[in-house]
Amino acid sequence: MIAAIARAARWDYLSESPFFFSYLIYLLMTGAALLLILAFFPAYYSTLFWIRFFTLVTAEFALLLEIGDHIFRDYPAIRQLGRILTYGIGIGFSIVYIFPPLLGSHPTDVMILGLIKRSALTKGVILLCLLGAARRYKVPLDRATSGIALGLAVYLAIFTANFALTEHFGKVVYTTSFPIVGDFTQTLTVLIWTVSLWNYRPALAGPPKFRDGRPLGDLGLRLERFNTTLTGLFRR
Known part of the structure; x- marks a missing residue:
């Protein structure tokens, strides 16, 4: 991972994903x-472990914002779609899913585990929506963006399962397996990111096409209308 960051700095790619590389440097x-x-x-x-842990958990929402910006940045009609999806889903899930269980009477450790698991599921939904929107409008992803999204998806999936098992079996039963699975998850995620960033090249912007190579014609107009509608709904 250090070598991949050094290569990105050497070829001036750090500015392409400033928050992601800051996240990696902080993680390491x-x-x-x-x-x-x-x-x-x-x-x-x-104490320091949990401070670091919650900092990383919070920072992952900002990482999703950067992924969304990268996916749609070359398409003016839907350039803000990534932020609209991330903010909309994040705020909506926070109101109806993440925070309401905290109002109940539960042990502190149970509330913390539930909060972390629900936030991870919310991030997973955001990531799936971003990738689904990219597929819907046939937006090409470069290797780096695909790798970052894949690594984060793997991390969130195993991370959520790890906490769900902890909730199910309890800390006493799962205390041995939990840190092992956690370390494995981080190692696998960093490995995926390293491979995807090793020969990092920014994607060349170009108009999307059908699978047979034909241009989409009035796609820009339809995307502009879609973006205007979403922006109006979001402002309400």
């Missing part, structure tokens, strides 16, 4: 710092 640096803290200051490890 804080991970290394936690290992040192565990070795020399174990009393502080638990």
